[in-house]
Amino acid sequence: MSEHDNTLLPELIRDLIKERHASRRLKLLKYSFWGTGLLLVAGAVLVEHLQLDEADEAKQITAVIQVRGEIADGAEANAAALKKAIGRAFDDERAKAVVLKINSPGGSPVQAGQVFDEIKRQRGLHPKVPVYAVIEDLGASGAYYIAAAADEIVADKASLVGSIGVTAASFGFVELMNRVGVERRAYTSGAHKAFLDPFQPKNPEETVFWNDVLKQTHQQFIQSVKTGRGDRLKDADHPELFSGLIWTGEQAKQLGLIDKLGDVDYVARDLVGATSQVDFTVKDNAFDRFAKRLGASAAQQLSMALGFSGVSLR
Template identity: 55%
Template sequence: MSDEWKAPEAVGDDGKSWQLLEKTLLASVEEQRRSRRWGIFFKLLTFIYLFGAMALFSPMFDLESGAVRSGKHTALIEVRGMIADKEAASADNVVGSLRKAFEDPSTKGVILRINSPGGSPVQSGYIYDEIRRLRGEHPDIKLYAVIADLGASGAYYIASAADAIYADKASLVGSIGVTAASFGFVGVMEKLGVDRRVYTSGEHKAFLDPFQPQKEEETRFWQGVLDTTHRQFIASVKKGRGDRLKDATHPELFSGLIWSGEQALQLGLIDGLGSASLVARDVIGEKELVDFTVQESPFDRFAKKIGASVAEQVALRAGLQGPVLR
């Protein structure tokens, strides 16, 4: 009798347990759905953020370059850092900017703002020749070089092609010379007992190998290459500056020494003291500056920092990529 009475209660307890279990499972499923929805939301938000960043910094979305300009302006082009292939101040970048600036119908004058220690004589020569060509093609548009902290070697090579050069009184100007540096590891290899084996099909093919002793005739040959490049540099500066050089026979003018802006003015290496804004306002007569410099995206800059440019910089500074104007 007691068993028959207790059975329904047991069944009732069991039903409540199933209901509780069902509610727990439903709550768990709902929580998973809610988590998935929030996950999708944050993923979508991240995607929108990344896409917006790419759009903002990508050259395809360069709002300034696509903007419609009204009225006259002074075109500004930056030459900053090492003048070398694949660098920001490469001939391709600077020449491309120069052409766009000269071809813009609203350009009243062009300023080449320079802050560079120099670099490749080839890249500098390309830019020098293009400046002179554009000046001849657009005689009504004057180009002025303005040296900031440093306008040395290949950077001054470029500046000498301008209609006039300006700098600050404390700027460093000149360094008209050529250098090619390397290291010699012959003594170190002898101490370590390392034997260098080089196989070539030309008598002087490996004459710049830092792991082999120098030969007198090869040293003379390499010095001749540097002297030839130096003569080309001097000739270009004289052609660009002309009679403005106060004393072209000055014994130290083309020796590789570097001068302050104040000294450079006395030597005729520059034409005046002033900044880019001063030149735009008082010389060109149009204070509005429009930047025509090729801009790299942050992704390109990041890739260069961790990529092949590291090796290129090491090779360039070690003198393994040919002569450097300094």
């Protein structure tokens, strides 16, 4: 064996040892990464468990669910999350009552209707557990749609309540395109497939059709309010009651849109008789919130690009 071979073998051995050490370090990093992830998940579950059990020593609690911001798929106040929270609250044997703490301008009639139906369903399964809706600054349109499912609605004297109506907004760019000299070319299968296209002239027949869709959605909203409020509406045939107008808490009480003036503490203390409040709101983690906002932002940008805002209870 030559002198060169004598030096080459130890170098190969050292390189092999280094490679094995590097491989071990990489494995350790992988294990550490996954271990950290599992710990974070376990910590989140533990925190949620502690939040739900923070009143273990109390025999009865007031279960609170927050309805905040826009009611829409992908938003914080979406039907899936609210229905899950409502189910958890009703299933908790400590809950003496469920309170919907509302501060929202409204949103999707579909999402609001699903929450309304779930509240009614849970009330049928748990007839001894009443539901209160507490409107803070704002309980309008889709938010009031949800509130109407409650046994009683409470608001502050200065809260804004109502706006029982439907809206769908768009823009028309036809005249602008004519001035600029831009020609619109749309290829569709179906005579009315592009009837919401803001770059094409309005069609009287399609306008009548779209108004009928909005009127039907409005009637569904009105019927749900009448079902929820019943005889408490002072004048269900009032011409402006379902016109989309919005009232203060004091005015809403006179119209029968709400039952009492107060806040969540008043409800828990004086109406429910269980001062221990436990928040059952389903909260997304940071990654889920980012993903939802990203998706909602993309959808909003597309809608804005088309010049159409969609049907909304606002």
